[in-house]
Amino acid sequence: MKTETIGSAELQIWTVDEVAQAWARNEIVLIDVRTPQEYMFEHIEGALLLPLPFFNAEKLPGQSDKKIVFHCGSGIRSDKVARAALDAGIDRIAHMEGGFAAWKQAGLPFIGTNMATGAPQRVNG
Known part of the structure; x- marks a missing residue:
């Protein structure tokens, strides 16, 4: 994990492997900040959807039980959201690199879309 100190806050940048391991152990809340259309087409099973245009850092839950990790398509939007959370006074937050x-x-x-039926289906990578 990489970290960046911003004032008195910490931005954590997790690798995919770190996220996958913490996700499997139920140690994190994974929040997808992509669009609803992107999420409907394919997403990480169990990840919550909070699209960037609707993001309000002040409404995030505390992190006493599970750490919040954001992700998007490439890491750009999740970095933006994580920094907005820090600006809103959250003292540590994370996003998934890549x-x-x-x-x-x-x-x-992940959960993908069966192109023949339009139904969701589990894709094992």
Whole structure:
């Protein structure tokens, strides 16, 4: 994990492997900041959807039980959201480096769309 100190706050940049391991152990809340259309087409199973245009850092839950990790398609939007959370007074927040593209490239499972039926289906990477 990389970290960046911004004032008295800490931005954590997690690798896909770090996120996958923490996700499997139920240690994090994974928040997808992509569009609803991107999410409907394919997403990490169980990740919550909070699209960037609707993001309000002041409404985020506390992190006493599970750490919040944001992700997007490539890591750009999740970095932006994480920095907005820090600006709103959250003292530590994380995002996944490389985004969903890196997740898929690592061969990790996700929910995709069956192009023949339009139905969601589990894709094992």
